[in-house]
Amino acid sequence: MNTFSNSPAVPGAAASDGTAEFEAVLERVVTALKTAGELLLERFDVSARHDDLEEVVRAIHANDEAVLPLVRQPLLDARPGSQWVEDELAGGVLPEGEWWVVDTAEGNINHIHGMGEWAVTAALVRDNVPVLAVVHVPLTGDTYTALRGGGAFLDGERLRASAKTDLRAALVGTGQAKPGETEEALRRMGASVTGMLLDALVVRVSVPATMQLIHVAAGRMDTFWQFSDVRSGLLPGALLVAEAGGTVTDTRGEPWSLASADFLASAPGVHARAVEVLADRS
Template identity: 80%
Template sequence: MNTLPAPRTVPADAAELEAVLERAVTVVEAAGELLRKRYDTAARPGDLDEIVRAIHANDKAVLALVAQPLLDTRPGSRWVEDELAGGVLPGGEWWVVDTAEGNINHIHGMGEWAVTAALVRDNAPVLTVVHLPLTGNTYTALRGKGAFLDGAPLRASAKTDLRAALVGTGQAKPGEDEEALRRTGAAVTAMLLDALVVRVSVPATLQLVHVAAGRMDVFWQFSDVRSGLLPGALLVAEAGGTVTDTRGEPWSLASADFLATAPGLHARAVDVLSGPR
C-alpha cells in the first residue's frame, strides 16, 4: 500500500525526471566524497561548542557543493534552508537536502552518516538520492518507477509476524520537548514487548533504507522533520512498503508523526503505537 500524496500538478515527462535523477546522483555522490575526506575516525569533540562548530563546518562545506547544482537541474525549483524544519511547503518544486544526515555520528568518528536529497513537488516526494560514502552505496527512487540500491531493485520485507520483526526509531533532533521524548520512551517499551528487537539510533534515513531493502521491518518517529523522512519515505513506498502516520492515516508533510513498515506488519504496528499518545 503506497500512501504517499500525489503531486497536484501534472508530472514532468518521465525521461526528464530520470535525467534529473542522474544529475542529482552525480551531485550527491560528489558531496559525499567531500564529506568522506572530512571524516576522521579519531574525532572526539570535547564539548557542546566544539560539536556545534563541527556540525556547522560540515554543513557549510557540503552546501557550497550541492545547492546551486541541484537547483540548476530543475529551473524554478527552490531550496529549503532549514534542514530540521517540518510542515507543509508552498506549492511548486523544492529541494529538501540533508548535507550530512547523521552529522552527529560523522563528527564523533562513527560510520552512520550520508548525504541525501529529495525533490518535492506540491509537498509530494518525486525523486530521492541517498549516498553512503563509506560503503559507496547509493539508494535512489523515482515516483512510480521503483526503488534501487546501486541499480538493483529494492523490496520491503515479507514478514507478517511482529514477533519476528526488527524495528527502529530514534530522536529526530536535539532539544525536543519532554512530552515528545516521554512518548517515544513509552512507544519503545510497547514495541519491546511485541517485536523481536528494537533499535533506537540516528539518523532516520539510515534506518529507512534498511526498511526499503527488507533488512528492517518497521520504523516510526514522532516527528515531522522533512529532511529525515522524505528520502526514506519515497524509498520505502517504491519498494512496496507502507508509509502512513502512526494512526494508519496517509502520511504527508502535514502529519505530526511517521510510520514505515513491511506491508504485512502495518496493522499490528499501528495497534502497538496507538497506546503511547
C-alpha cells in the same frame, strides 16, 4: 493501503506522473551527492572526539558549510525554477512548486564523532509530494535512488520491502529527529519503545532516520517510526520505502503527507500491528 495522502494506492503505479521527466535530473543529483560524499569522506576521522557542546556544534556547522556549495547550485540547475529549503530541521507543508529538501550530512552527529552511520541525501518535492530521492552513503559507496512511480533501487538493483507478517519476528526502529525535542515528545518516544520491546523481536534506537529507512526499503528492517515532521530526515526514505512496496502512513495508520505530525514506515505485513502497538503507547 495508501502510502502518501495524494499518491496512488499501489507504490510504483504513478506512471502518469512521467518518471522519464526526472531521469536526467536523477543522474545529476547522484553526481552532485557523490561529489559531496567524497568531501565528507576526506573530513571523516574515526579518532575525532569533542569535549563540549560548543565543539560539537562548531564541527556540525563546519561540515554543512563545506558541503553546501557542492550540492546547492548543481541541484537548482538540474531543475530550473526549483527552490531550496534553507532549514534542514524544519517540518510541515511547503509552498506550491518544486523544492529541494537536502541534508548535506544526514547523521552529522555520527560523522563528527568518528561513527559510521551518515549519508548525503536529497529529495525533490513537487506540490508537497516527493517525486525524486537520492541517498548516498560514502563509507560504503552505496547509492539509493527512487522516482515516484518508477521503483526504488540500490546501485541499480531493485529494492523490495520485507515480506514478514508477524511483528514478533520483526526488527524495528526509531530515534530522535533532532536535539531539543519537547519532554512530551520524548516521553511518547520512550513509551513507544517499551511497547515495541514487548511486541517486536528487536528494537533499534538510533540516528539518523534515513539510515534506518534505507534498511526498511531494502527489507533488512521491518518498521521505522518517528514522532516528528522533520522533512529532511523523512522524505528521501519515505519515497524509497513506498517505491519498494512498503507502507508509509502516520502512526495512526492514516496516509502520510508533509502535514502529518508523525511517521510510520513498515513492511505491509506488519504495518497494522505496528499501528496498534503505537496507538496503545501514545
